[in-house]
Amino acid sequence: MLMGLFNNWVVILLMMIGLYIVIAHGNLIKKIIGLTIFQTSVFIFYISMAKVDGGTAPILMDKITAYSNPLPHVLILTAIVVGISTTALGLALLIRIKESYGSIEEEDIQKQDLLAQSEQEQGKHDSNHGDKIT
């Protein structure tokens, strides 16, 4: 009886794997992969929603009465292509991050940021002192 919900559970499992990767991994490429898995799980959710027992692909033909729902197919079809272009945009950002930080590990980047910030503040303090003295 509960087997009817099996598809949803597979989707949830995939989604949670994606979420786990995004949260727990420091490597930014790994994070993007996690997002891709998350995305695919949503695709699978929509497509499995569109399935009708005994239906066929929604291409109209004589003698066939049941079709699966075409609307989710359309949504996901375009979502896949949009997904790849946004993923590519993410990867492009990542390449730029690598170029300016020399690393794509989250912790390294944060360390460098903190370092730069503290240096900046010190610099400000120094210049303030300088102003007061003059």
Place this chain on the structure above:
Amino acid sequence: MIVAVAIVRMKDLFATIMLLGIYGLLSASFFVAMDAVDVAFTEAAVGAGISTLLMLVTIAMTGRHEKSNRHKPFLALFIVAVTGGLLVYGTLDVPYFGSADSPVHNHVAPRYINDSQAEIGVPNVVTSVLASYRAFDTFGEVVVIFTAGIGILALLSVVRRPEDKDEIDSINDSMHEKHLVIRIVTKMLIPFILLFALYVQFHGDFGPGGGFQAGVIFASAIILYAMLFGLSTARKVINQTFIQLVAATGVLLYGSVGIVSLLNGEKFLDYNALAVNPIDGQHLGFLIIELGVGFTVASVMMIIFFSFASRNEMQKSTGNGKGKSKSRKGMESKSC
């Protein structure tokens, strides 16, 4: 099946990306099993082909190995478990898989299935919903793809100095002369891939296919060419400015169909206005719009690949790009 692949995915980067490709292919076959042939088509081309490729190019630039330390894995696991549990609890009310009376199938879908043949005259319902009933959405999505292409160009475009061009050319040529067998086989295959892309483009009304899939397939043929014959050769075949122009043309083509139907006194993107007979108008609208989508998708995919690859080349030629970034950082700290 899918689950197994997904769980294995906690390893190193190169292997991970290969697994991602397999995962894409598997989900494509899953979509076929779910009767979503159009979607499967797209997923096979995108998930198994292009996304794997892009990830690989990125890895070539950013390094292959992941640091092993994960921060707060248990906290993450806890959050994930709680969210997952809540979601599973939520599914208990969801209609069962494959049941024909679930709310999804009772809204607009019956109308699409029952009336689209009479209203639009195209057997593939997915195409008719995509290009006619929901043309507005599709237009928005094409614009998003176009914007992503522009963004990538802005982030990664390389201003090419003429003097180091010859050097890069020679590197390329020496690299690509080696794989003789692959080159010949690819040379034979590429015309067929292009032909197939055109078939998918123009046959989308009757079978699975359409502008999105055709665009991706077309782009992958060109990318294959670029990988085997070197970037500079590919650039000679396909002019960069030309591709960018084509990407813009695709969006414009789509939009102008809408404008034409506005001028004819109908709503935006209402193809009935394009010809005397509504069905003919629909067919005409489909043709132009799918062409616009195909143009944009194909050229944006090519733009993405070319800008990634030429960035890679540039990094190689300027000593891995590290020296440059360090000097830039030095400049920044000085200016602070």
